[in-house]
Amino acid sequence: MLTVTLLVALLGAVCGSDVKYSQLEAGGFVADMDITLSFTDEFNPEPVAFDPEGERCDPSAECTTPIFGYDDDSVLFIKAKVPKKGLTTLAKVNPDSSEAQLGEATEVLFKLCFDNESKKDRKWRKAKDKIDDDKRCKKKLGTVEIAKDGNLNLEYKFPSDTPKATWFITAYVKCKKIGSDGTDFCAFDTTGGLTTLVAEPKENPATSPEAFIRTTVVESRTSGLYAAVVVMSLASLSLLGGFFVWEQVTSKNK
Numbered sequence: 370m371l372t373v374t375l376l377v378a379l380l381g382a383v384c385g386s387d388v389k390y391s392q393l394e395a396g397g398f399v400a401d402m403d404i405t406l407s408f409t410d411e412f413n414p415e416p417v418a419f420d421p422e423g424e425r426c427d428p429s430a431e432c433t434t435p436i437f438g439y440d441d442d443s444v445l446f447i448k449a450k451v452p453k454k455g456l457t458t459l460a461k462v463n464p465d466s467s468e469a470q471l472g473e474a475t476e477v478l479f480k481l482c483f484d485n486e487s488k489k490d491r492k493w494r495k496a497k498d499k500i501d502d503d504k505r506c507k508k509k510l511g512t513v514e515i516a517k518d519g520n521l522n523l524e525y526k527f528p529s530d531t532p533k534a535t536w537f538i539t540a541y542v543k544c545k546k547i548g549s550d551g552t553d554f555c556a557f558d559t560t561g562g563l564t565t566l567v568a569e570p571k572e573n574p575a576t577s578p579e580a581f582i583r584t585t586v587v588e589s590r591t592s593g594l595y596a597a598v599v600v601m602s603l604a605s606l607s608l609l610g611g612f613f614v615w616e617q618v619t620s621k622n623k
Contacts, residue, residue: 404577451519472545482506487534537561
């Protein structure tokens with residue numbers, strides 16, 4: 370019996386979760402956690418706003434979509450709050466199965482997700498309804514345990530190999546599985562708008578205000594490095610040419 374239990378647990382860990390965005394939305398498990406984003410003031414004192422076409426907004430114009438720039442040393446700060454009612458109402462039956470009972474919410478996983486333009490014509494970033502198969506939301510920022518007051522705080526430093534793209538944040542609430550030590554997705558929130566994750570919502574639940582992050586490819590190769598490469602290349606060619614000349618001269622003298 371113990372062997373069977375361990376095997377089931379192992380298979381569950383390998384296979385992951387079967388929960389889908391649409392199932393959570395239909396079950397009323399979309400939690401407005403008021404996600405807010407900010408960057409280190411030292412590197413980016415003011416967000417850089419862009420209009421929907423990607424052009425920098427005129428200071429006097431009203432920008433509909435805020436997109437934040439960053440540099441290699443910037444730190445992204447995420448603040449959110451799990452609603453008090455959410456801590457109790459999330460302890461319901463998983464919409465995906467009448468047998469999968471979920472207990473209290475314990476933690477929140479934050480991920481970066483490509484916006485529609487950044488995933489266009491890129492199959493490796495294809496959106497999926499099943500959360501674990503959703504390739505547009507693969508970049509994990511971190512997991513935060515839910516405090517008693519429901520407050521969540523996360524800091525993330527962008528690595529220099531972050532691809533050029535526009536992103537939004539999605540937060541996945543995880544609840545305890547009754548009768549096991551595992552957890553499963555039991556709610557979500559997003560700064561990308563509900564329809565980016567659920568094509569045809571059955572309800573119209575509130576989500577966090579829309580907020581996006583724009584990242585650019587970091588150029589870590591300095592002009593000095595390029596100059597050094599050129600010099601070394603020329604030196605190598607000169608040495609190679611000199612070797613052939615020396616070989617020809619010595620062979621004639623033999």
